[in-house]
């Protein structure tokens with residue numbers, strides 16, 4: 029069902045918008061003076077893409093699909109102009125970023141600023157000394173928490189190569205002595221050394237990860253999952269973040 033909702037329905041909308049815009053362009057090009065509107069030229073293709081993206085906006089499509097709408101006419105007509113190696117480079121870059129999508133079924137998406145703040149408040153309230161973000165992505169959580177709480181040691185564990193490199197650079201530039209990113213799988217971490225363990229992963233690893241947390245974390249410490257619950261175990265507390273995506277932090281006290 030989710031494949032239908034997330035992949036097939038948006039493509040049907042994209043094709044419907046593109047077809048409508050193309051039909052309008054073709055009918056206008058016939059009725060206007062010759063040469064004033066030539067289908068297939070770059071400005072017309074960009075105009076078509078912009079109009080289709082506008083329709084997508086009216087249909088409240090997510091931003092990524094508006095980009096698809098905008099680029100599709102140019103990509104279809106000028107696709108051959110892109111050298112074959114560029115597709116290989118794009119594939120390798122995507123693989124280095126979305127490294128854990130296939131093996132762990134955890135893609136890259138990021139905690140938002142309001143949730144960073146909610147986490148910072150939680151860290152203060154729990155008087156934590158050591159905090160970890162399991163699968164730390166671009167290091168946003170680590171940087172924010174380390175800046176908000178200079179006395180707290182904040183770590184991020186990550187294994188997507190390009191993401192590790194980018195987040196290590198981010199930490200280096202922000203000059204936060206209490207922040208660090210480690211190239212390590214979350215499955216190899218000793219969770220017993222942290223007071224707050226945060227994760228924003230996917231439904232897939234939650235049961236196994238919580239079992240690991242239960243074995244390793246000390247009594248009274250907190251396991252906090254953004255959005256994804258632990259199957260078969262109710263959270264001790266749910267924190268509703270006042271943001272557009274209605275983020276919920278599921279807090280489990282060990």
Ligand SMILES: C[S@@+](CC[C@H](N)C(=O)[O-])C[C@H]1O[C@@H](n2cnc3c(N)ncnc32)[C@H](O)[C@@H]1O
Pocket residue numbers: 125127128132134135136137138139161162163164165166167168169185186187188191212213214215227228229
């Ligand atoms: C949804 S992102 C969350 C990023 C970051 N925690 C945030 O909230 O902004 C999940 C991250 O977990 C990483 N990840 C998945 N499996 C992992 C593993 N076994 N060890 C370390 N990182 C992992 C992915 O590469 C991805 O960057």
